[in-house]
Amino acid sequence: MSFFEVIRFSLRGLSANKLRSALTMLGILIGVAAVILLVAVGNGSAKAISDRIEALGTNTITVMSTGRGGSSSTSLTKGMADALVDPELAPDVKSVSPVVSSSSATMTYEGADHAVATFVGTTPSWFGASTTPVGAGAAFTDDDVDQGRRVVVIGRTVAEELFPGVDPIDKQVTVGGALFTIVGVLQEKSSTGFNDANDTAVAPLTAVQQVLTGYGALTSIIVEAADPDQVDAAQSQVSTILNQKLDVDASSNSTPYRIQNASSLLETQTETADTFTTLLGAVAAISLLVGGIGITNIMLVTVTERTREIGIRKALGAPRRVILTQFLIEATLLSVLGGGLGVAAALIGSQFEIVGVKPVIVPSSIGLAVGVSVAIGLFFGGLPAARAARLRPIDALRYE
Amino acid sequence: MKPVLQVTDLKKIYGTGEATVHALRGTTMTVHRGDYVAIMGSSGSGKSTLMNILGALDIPTSGQYLLDGVDVSRLSDGQLALARNRLIGFIFQSFNLIPRTSAVANVELPLAYAGVKPKERRRRAMAALDTVGLAARADHEPNQLSGGQQQRVAVARALVTEPALLLADEPTGNLDSKSTDDVLQVFDDLNTAGRTIVIITHEDEVGARAKRLIRLVDGAIVSDIRQSPIHLPPVGAGFALSGRHTR
Structure with a gap:
């Protein structure tokens, strides 16, 4: 059975459950978009602060009399x-x-x-x-x-x-x-x-x-x-x-004089901004975790629900490899499509001011969010499918 | 000539300790090419367990199973998949069609796993559906078909790879008498065409149409009766053939 055929099987599998496929993608989309946007907002506000301070002049020292x-x-x-x-x-x-x-x-x-x-x-x-x-x-x-x-x-x-x-x-x-x-x-x-x-x-x-x-x-x-x-x-x-x-x-x-240094002011502000970014990053990490659990959940449910189908396919003579490939491709398509749409949503969202801050996208956050979501999707879509494909057909068929 | 299937001292034990259930207690039987065997027994007699082992869907606790002369227990996972695909057509009591997938796509599935090209696949699937009289419903999904029609789609799926052995686990258990007749008619025709059929049933009229009747009680064979000769068409085939075409 050719790889192309397996892809067609996967597409048919996805389109047979349109609502579930759409919801899975939505979950991934929201997770990815939330992480990218949150980090972008943090980065944007940090950048706004440093821009404002740089406008004061970073290489000047002001000497004032006390x-x-x-x-x-x-x-x-x-x-x-x-x-x-x-x-x-x-x-x-x-x-x-x-x-x-x-x-x-x-x-x-x-x-x-x-x-x-x-x-x-x-x-x-x-x-x-x-x-x-x-x-x-x-x-x-x-x-x-x-x-x-x-x-x-x-x-x-x-x-x-x-x-x-x-x-x-x-x-x-x-x-x-x-x-x-x-x-x-x-x-x-x-x-x-x-x-x-x-x-x-x-x-x-x-x-x-x-x-x-x-x-x-x-x-x-x-x-x-x-x-x-x-x-x-x-x-x-x-x-x-x-x-x-x-x-x-x-x-x-x-x-009797006081020296003010714009760069030390900048340093302090940058530190503050960094703390802010770290904080938002932590929030983003948590939302990524929550999003990941959502993806895990729906992937587990999907595969578990289809254990019977896996049993039928095995009884009809499907080799383990073909079943596994089909489910992995389904999981990949969902994760990658969902992740891609999430990135698109984040990019569109970053064009607007959010709570007075113009978000500035951090490229690494895109890679991280998409990478983690796709990895979670593949792992939790692939692992139960691999387990089900290893079952004896009769056990998979009896699975409730 | 090698027997299509041969089981020797087959045992299947579920559970351990006090909950141990002996589903099969040393079953031995041989089925030759062209035979039409009905296995009867009450609920819990081990007939479904036997059928699952014969279909290579389950493995026995002990004993030997030769399928076309090959010891099934020695086959790798890939070889088992191949055997299920090429040698055996399995028909389930609960149809086990893939939901939200059209009848013809369901029938095509074993051919897809066998590596048949899409065009050829479609042609053979339609031919198989035609054999069971459902060519007009090829694009219907399982939930748009009646129980009898679903079972006939399942029969088409089982015979589309032209396996030497058809195994049917209570194929008429969920059907009304009209649908039962339709499905049994297909079996008679297939057997006339030379396919070996093993069928499980608890209905006497189904068992009566087979060439050989085996009764199972508590996981052991209690009777094995030859009802008609192996080389002749089954009893139901003749009049039913004419009846089918007038339908």
Whole structure:
């Protein structure tokens, strides 16, 4: 009896019990789809978190003063920022951007005014370090900083408030009684938390100090490391230089400044996301187990119910091998078809947002889910069939 | 000439200890080619056990069974399958057709296992169905057929491989008198055509049509009567043949 014939027998066997075949496939489909989708949702949310953190800039270090009351001995100064640009002592530092910021600046244009949430005074390297690229127009230059030119790059929210439907570039606005020329508009930035990241304006450090904040302490220094892998090295170099400048004892625990490192934040968040993925993976494993038990159950029932049929076939002279092959092919077809449909269902499902998360399929989860389901289907479809095919025909016929 | 089947001191014991049942207590018999043997006995006399062993569906506890001169106990699983397929046509009391499968597909099944090509298979299956007068119902599934028709499909399935030996385990036990007549008529015709038939029954009129009648009591043969000569057609064949064609 040819293999092709056995396949035809299997197809006939499956179509003779359409409802049962469909239910078996449905069970496998749900098991496979659930596992793939659950892992995809976990992966998707982890990816969303890391994307959001990467948007903050992964290779930057923010140095902030912890000093209170403006004591000059503990505040960060432009001099310190300049000292960090040192190829000898800080080889892993790519750029240093001193930052002053004001939260009380009001921008006025032709009678309309807008209170800018954060008015930043810095150097051009800030745009790269804080991953805040300029969308329209241009950033100001180092020359602008040196000359203290009153130019400003405004955020999207500011542009919409003051210049609805008008191109703001080259327009002049009044800030703190001084005229600033708008040279650029920042690209829209996704906001985290309650602050509107687009409600901002960026101007040369010198101009902002002159007009708004005065020549006092810096609010912060943003240091960009040469490479995301060298953030830790850059951080220790920065703290060594700062300790020296601020006369901090190396053994002292408390420093008058605080260093924030985006990559350590990212690490923590990634760990959280990993935990989340592991948790979902565990849920998926359980659903795979439950799905597997479902498959096992229906396969056992199917074969047991057909033990009598196996007896008839044996009595008619079917060799054990042919019976076994037929049942294995039936189990394979059910498992593979069910698994394939499950993958298709999962792929379709992953196109939609699930509880606010865009699922991202993990390819290995497809292999795992399909592999386990097919293995379970084959094992529990094949094993009882093998047992029944080994029975004496009369025992199989008498089987109830 | 070798006998079609020959059993010597066949014993079959079920269970152990106090629950032991001796279904066969040393049965010895020989059936020659062309014979039509009816085995009668009350329920529990061991006739079904004997039949299952003769059909190579079961194995005896002890004793020897020669099928066409070959010791069945020495056959491998594959050879047994071959023997069931080629040498024996088995007809069950409960028909044992495969459900949700058309009559012709049921009849084709032994041919499929014998490796016959689909076209040839279909032709021979239809011929076999024609022999039992059911060619018009070839596409009906078992649950669309009456008991007598199902039994005749089972007979067609048993004879489609043209086996030398037809074994029937109470083939008329579940049938009304009309269907019984139909099925027995087929047996008479087959025997006339030279097939060896062994049939189990508890109905006297069925036993009366056979050429040889064996009575079994408590797993042992108590009588073995030759009712008509082995080389002549069975008693029921003549008038029934004419009757069948007028139907």
